[in-house]
Amino acid sequence: MITEETIKNTVVELLKRAVTKLPPDIEDALNKAYQNETSDVAKMQLKAILDNIALAGETLTPMCQDTGVHIFYVTVGNVKTGNIEKAIRDGVKEATETVPLRPNAVHPLTRKNPGTNLGQNMPYINYSLSDAEYLEIQVMPKGAGSENMSQLAMLNPAHGVKGIKQFVLDTLLHAGSKPCPPVILGVGIGGSADISMKLAKKALLRPVTTRHPEKQIADLEEELLETLNETGIGPMGLGGKTTVLGVNIEYAACHTASHPVAVNIQCWAARRASAKIYEDKVEYGWFA
Amino acid sequence: MKELTLPITEDDVRELSLGDIVYISGEFYTARDEAHMRALKYLEEGKSLPVDFGGRAVFHCGPIMRKLNGEWELVAAGPTTSTRMNTLEPQFIEKLLPRAIIGKGGMGKETLKAMETFGCCYLAITGGAAVLAARGIKKVKGVEWLDIGMPEALWILEGEHFGPLIVAMDAHGNSLFDNVEAQVKKNAEKVKKKLGLT
Numbered sequence: 001m002i003t004e005e006t007i008k009n010t011v012v013e014l015l016k017r018a019v020t021k022l023p024p025d026i027e028d029a030l031n032k033a034y035q036n037e038t039s040d041v042a043k044m045q046l047k048a049i050l051d052n053i054a055l056a057g058e059t060l061t062p063m064c065q066d067t068g069v070h071i072f073y074v075t076v077g078n079v080k081t082g083n084i085e086k087a088i089r090d091g092v093k094e095a096t097e098t099v100p101l102r103p104n105a106v107h108p109l110t111r112k113n114p115g116t117n118l119g120q121n122m123p124y125i126n127y128s129l130s131d132a133e134y135l136e137i138q139v140m141p142k143g144a145g146s147e148n149m150s151q152l153a154m155l156n157p158a159h160g161v162k163g164i165k166q167f168v169l170d171t172l173l174h175a176g177s178k179p180c181p182p183v184i185l186g187v188g189i190g191g192s193a194d195i196s197m198k199l200a201k202k203a204l205l206r207p208v209t210t211r212h213p214e215k216q217i218a219d220l221e222e223e224l225l226e227t228l229n230e231t232g233i234g235p236m237g238l239g240g241k242t243t244v245l246g247v248n249i250e251y252a253a254c255h256t257a258s259h260p261v262a263v264n265i266q267c268w269a270a271r272r273a274s275a276k277i278y279e280d281k282v283e284y285g286w287f288a
Numbered sequence: 289m290k291e292l293t294l295p296i297t298e299d300d301v302r303e304l305s306l307g308d309i310v311y312i313s314g315e316f317y318t319a320r321d322e323a324h325m326r327a328l329k330y331l332e333e334g335k336s337l338p339v340d341f342g343g344r345a346v347f348h349c350g351p352i353m354r355k356l357n358g359e360w361e362l363v364a365a366g367p368t369t370s371t372r373m374n375t376l377e378p379q380f381i382e383k384l385l386p387r388a389i390i391g392k393g394g395m396g397k398e399t400l401k402a403m404e405t406f407g408c409c410y411l412a413i414t415g416g417a418a419v420l421a422a423r424g425i426k427k428v429k430g431v432e433w434l435d436i437g438m439p440e441a442l443w444i445l446e447g448e449h450f451g452p453l454i455v456a457m458d459a460h461g462n463s464l465f466d467n468v469e470a471q472v473k474k475n476a477e478k479v480k481k482k483l484g485l486t
Contacts, residue, residue, distance in 0.1 A: 049416065052416070106437065115438070144369075148369070238412065
């Protein structure tokens with residue numbers, strides 16, 4: 001039996017890890033970007049980012065004041081657990097006080113902020129099932145600067161792959177300096193309006209060093225990554241060679257008459273953390 | 289590199305040029321969507337504001353604060369996306385005469401024009417670098433309008449060598465973001481070609 005207390009404590013630890021330390025694939029990509037940049041302004045931005053990451057890690061302080069709203073991905077294996085949703089909500093509330101996290105969750109109409117990061121459907125929990133001997137919890141604290149630049153297009157099948165490329169490019173150009181570039185693009189193709197958006201966000205859980213297992217998708221990821229960096233938007237939109245650190249695509253089959261494409265933009269502070277909770281232990285990592 | 293001690297004058301601002309690196313010291317204030325809206329509403333209703341923005345800097349920032357022994361302590365304080373304040377800032381600059389807006393991502397043409405007309409500038413600070421930014425803030429001197437929530441409240445900060453900040457919009461109608469955008473527009477044509485879109 002995995003108790004509510006264990007799940008809650010794991011959630012607090014996950015949130016603390018996520019907001020204070022970046023996954024290695026992101027930090028590596030930022031380091032490479034710094035080496036690769038030649039202009040003073042771009043180098044200055046990336047240096048501030050790298051110095052900030054180091055300071056946040058040393059002092060266990062949130063690297064960005066926007067600690068986001070909290071999106072959870074929970075995979076329930078072949079285990080008995082206490083009330084997962086209650087445990088996650090309790091964990092978010094506790095972490096908001098102890099880490100501390102910025103209270104970001106407000107009522108969408110009254111804009112009232114309860115100060116706890118809890119609200120209707122927030123934290124948001126995506127559930128799936130597995131036959132593993134553990135409960136897996138992944139958390140993605142998602143800031144608003146990048147989320148606000150995310151978009152969905154219900155294209156026509158006639159727009160084809162070209163339509164996907166055009167929409168991804170347009171979304172990036174429209175976002176420009178606003179989502180704290182260099183960014184990571186999560187792209188969801190197919191499914192339906194809601195499924196493509198979900199896939200776009202889920203794609204951001206995958207390290208930027210990995211490619212989609214299917215060649216056609218992997219090639220599209222590579223092609224977009226390489227060419228989009230030639231836009232010259234650069235770190236913080238102040239110009240430079242690094243605009244995009246990664247392009248991750250996920251897809252689902254869709255209706256023969258539909259062609260949904262969604263782009264979820266992630267700022268450089270691509271925070272995520274995972275834990276596998278077994279009956280007798282908890283393993284932390286950045287499992288994709 | 290320039291050190292500015294707040295409050296600064298219109299002449300001080302007009303001496304700054306695009307690309308200058310500056311650090312600021314002295315009292316300045318956070319304000320984002322809700323605080324901008326409330327300040328403008330108060331002015332309209334003839335109510336007085338809790339602080340005088342004149343000569344000071346407005347920081348587009350919703351910090352993380354924690355209360356320790358009855359005193360506010362700053363945890364993290366990076367900038368928020370400034371474009372959200374595009375519709376509010378021109379009026380804010382005209383009526384309250386701050387001399388600098390600190391944020392990320394730049395602002396629109398109307399704000400640039402207000403900066404030129406009334407003598408204000410935009411200082412860009414690296415987005416997300418909130419621990420680094422907090423190092424340049426010596427003290428939290430107080431807070432107003434906490435009822436709109438921690439991120440939206442008006443925080444009174446004491447800066448000490450706060451930066452580095454880049455003059456990204458000056459008081460002469462120039463914007464680094466506009467320059468980059470013009471270049472990006474050109475580059476985008478090449479990108480489209482490479483992606484087989486033209």
